[in-house]
Amino acid sequence: MLSLTEPGKFIVGCNYWASHAGTAMWSDWRPEVVEADLRQLAEGGLQVLRVFPLWPDFQPLTYLYTGHGRIQELRMGETPLAHDEAGAAGVSPQMMQRFADFADMAEKYELRLLVGLVTGWMSGRLFVPPAFEKVNVLTDPVAIKWQSRFVRYFVRRFKTHAAILAWDLGNECNVMGAVPSNEAAWVWTSAIVNSIRIEDKSRPIVSGMHSLEPRRDAPWRIQDQAELTDVLTTHPYPIFTPHCDNDPVNTIRGCLHATAESRYYADIGAKPCIAEELGTLGPMISSEEVAADYLRTVLFSLWAHDCHGLLWWCGYDQDHLTHAPYDWHSHERELGLVRKDRSPKPVFEVLGQFGDFIKQLPIPALPPRLVEAVCILTHDQDQWAAAFSSFILAKQAGFDVGFQYADEPLKQSALYLIPSASGSYSFSRRFWLELDQRVRDGATLYLSHDDCMLSPFNLPFGIAVQTRERRTRDVHIAYDNRTELPSYTVQSSVKLQLKATHAQVLGCEPDGNPAFTLASHGKGQVYFLSVPVEKILSNTSEGYHHPHAQAFWKLYRYIAHPFMSERALSKEHPFVGITEHPLDDAQRVAVLINYSPEPIETLVKVEQGWSVAETWYGKAPEGKGKGLKCYIDMNSAVVLRLARSTHTR
DSSP states (O other): OOOSSSTTOOEEEEEOOBTTTBTTTTTTOOHHHHHHHHHHHHHTTOOEEEEOOBHHHHSOEEEEEOGGGOEEEEEETTEEOOSSHHHHHTOOHHHHHHHHHHHHHHHHTTOEEEEESOBOEETTEEOOOGGGTTSOTTTOHHHHHHHHHHHHHHHHHHTTOTTEEEEEOOSSGGGSSOOSSHHHHHHHHHHHHHHHHHHOSSSOEEOOOOSOBOSTTOSSBHHHHHHHOSBEEEOOOGGGSTTOSSSOTTSHHHHHHHHHHHHHHHHHHTSOEEEEEEOOOSTTTOOHHHHHHHHHHHHHHHHHTTOOEEEESOSBOOTTOOSTTTTTOGGGSSOOSBOTTSOBOHHHHHHHHHHHHHHHOSSSSOOOOOOOEEEEEOTTSOHHHHHHHHHHHHHHHTOOEEEEETTSOOOOOSEEEEEEEEESOSSOHHHHHHHHHHHHTTOEEEEEEEEEOOSSOHHHHTEEEEEEEEOOSEEEEEEOGGGTOOOEEEEOSEEEEEEESSOEEEEEOTTOOEEEEEEEETTEEEEEESSOHHHHHHTOTTTTTSTTOOOTHHHHHHHHGGGOTTOSEEEOOTTEEEEEEEEETTEEEEEEEEOSSSOEEEEEEEOTTEEEEEEEESOOOBOOTTEEEEEEOTTOEEEEEEEEOGGGO
16 A cells, blocks of 8 residues: 555655646646556556646636726636636636546556645746736735635545545745745645645645755744645755755765755654655756666665655656746756657666565565664754765765754764754754763764854863864864774864863874864763864765765764664675664664665675575675675665574574
């Protein structure tokens, strides 16, 4: 059974506009073409389509005016509103019948629908009823009233249809207008959500928003969408997302983008999150073959990190269409799984193959993965930059992180990471003191400095600032030989001249100034790094995948190594990520993913008592005992069931 909310479940599908018409599919309704589309998509293995009742087609409201521009009446064009349910909602009965026919076709081909209700923004063009073209539809009370009426009527009409999987607020509705505050965004979201729930309490409500943030002054916040909806959404296009357009899409930064962003939303919002739109935006970003390799990696990665699903953008190429937005935007024309001549692209095959893999698994859902650390995102920083870099570095180092924002109650963990802390208000005093107590009770804390101001500082970190200054020269950090860490050279705008009081100096600048320190604090430990490596990496092209990239991940491994003892597998290769998913005390699923465009043959260490019982995907590892030789194809994965002998439990 398909689910967007059940842990460990995963759906595959695409966003859909009819192949002949794109956004004009409802006004240029050709049921024979639409049925051919749905048949092809279903035969290719897709399960879910995200679909869009275009707002001005379904609610074609127009004001008629009298003298001096006074509003006289609201009609559908020249047709008065009927005295029935459809008329009261301002909805076109013809369009509703077309959607009913569409839903019946979807049911015929066993496709489930995620319906984007308020589709007023699509592919770079605003689509609103003529009556609301001159108002801000996110804040104008009349526009919101009619949106609510439309949503209630639409949901009431189709809530019993078997094809409907979930209700989506609409496509990126946070682009339909500017909001003066996140309170205004909350009010609009609440109005639409409540309109859905009045009519249908049985289905999940999906956000449909993109580009959310956790910070208090953000107009559209992760926390607000999580409060009101059941499923959060990411639209992780590399060229539109900060810090994601630096490297080729089929390398580790590109392949982990969707996963990191979806976990970022899910962990901070405490709600499921799906990659609701994803694609490479056509041939100027990658070849069709590279796009397929990228998609394969992203699918395995999203599944392994409980990201619930992936919907490609979109079903069909639109390069033959002449109307806006396709006439305007070149990156909207060749995004499909299928070309205009109905020939499938390699991405279509990859999507279907992954759906088959999920169906054939001997388990109903993938259990949660082991997570060793909590990554705390703070005020006064670019939270996404810090989160994304930390996620990649942890993956390279061989452990997993979850996220939280500094406004949330502190999550339980043995290891806390605070990457690239910045400003004088990184977190509140009460949060800092609670974290300090966790460390005193035995936890380990790592913090990297991006010109933050902390109080208390000297006691927990075991160092004291002597002076602070701006600098323009590169910083070279050499580490104590006992750490086996390589030296690094980075750019950092602030220098703290430090004096170790009770901290151990593990790395220093050429003048002997401490740069990486470790202090005992109660029963716990505190690491301090004087440069913001996470922020630096977020803006550095070739910072991860290039042969000469600095191995910052080894710093993360050094810090996290004591907390990785519960793992059955460990690895050295920085482009191989491993997640472990306990089935019970004696069994685990291990997912090994190659986040690179080259085949990898590497040695994976197996902890005593564990062995490979089955290979569910990819080439079976070779060898027995403590070392396995694993071959993982380019941008692919190996999925194993591990078993532990009873005498080791």
